[in-house]
Amino acid sequence: MSDCVFCKIVAGENPSAKVYEDEVCVAFKDLEPKAPVHLLVIPKVHIQSVDAVTPENSGVVGHIFEVIPKIMAEQGAKTGYRVITNIGPDAGQTVPHLHFHVLAGQEMGWTPA
Numbered sequence: 001m002s003d004c005v006f007c008k009i010v011a012g013e014n015p016s017a018k019v020y021e022d023e024v025c026v027a028f029k030d031l032e033p034k035a036p037v038h039l040l041v042i043p044k045v046h047i048q049s050v051d052a053v054t055p056e057n058s059g060v061v062g063h064i065f066e067v068i069p070k071i072m073a074e075q076g077a078k079t080g081y082r083v084i085t086n087i088g089p090d091a092g093q094t095v096p097h098l099h100f101h102v103l104a105g106q107e108m109g110w111t112p113a
């Protein structure tokens with residue numbers, strides 16, 4: 001997707017503060033952090049959202065969930081962290097490339113809606 005900002009980050013065309021990268025996914029710091037640690041973990045392949053996960057591409061989602069605990073251990077998130085993904089306009093998805101927000105570094109409230 002040539003006009004997708006996260007595809008541009010994957011391609012190295014847009015800068016990002018990367019904390020992890022492998023052949024399947026990239027993790028980088030959110031531009032507008034909502035917690036002391038606020039990462040975005042994204043697949044390298046363009047998938048619009050959870051709504052576009054299929055039997056053919058769901059392996060990347062499993063991979064991302066294997067990687068997130070390793071990244072968060074490196075980030076020192078000893079007392080927990082939160083993973084969020086927004087799907088569509090009602091949920092506030094602003095970038096139409098599947099991404100998992102990973103937040104840590106403080107006690108969090110629970111007012112998701």
Ligand code: 5GP
Pocket residue numbers: 005014016017028029030031032033040085086092093094095096
């Ligand atoms: P959404 O609202 O789609 O769930 O989350 C999109 C997130 O991406 C927002 O938290 C926003 O701050 C972040 N974001 C948008 N554009 C960029 C960018 O170019 N670089 C980085 N690092 N974060 C971005």
Ligand code: ZN
Pocket residue numbers: 001004005006007008045046047096097
């Ligand atoms: Zn994309």
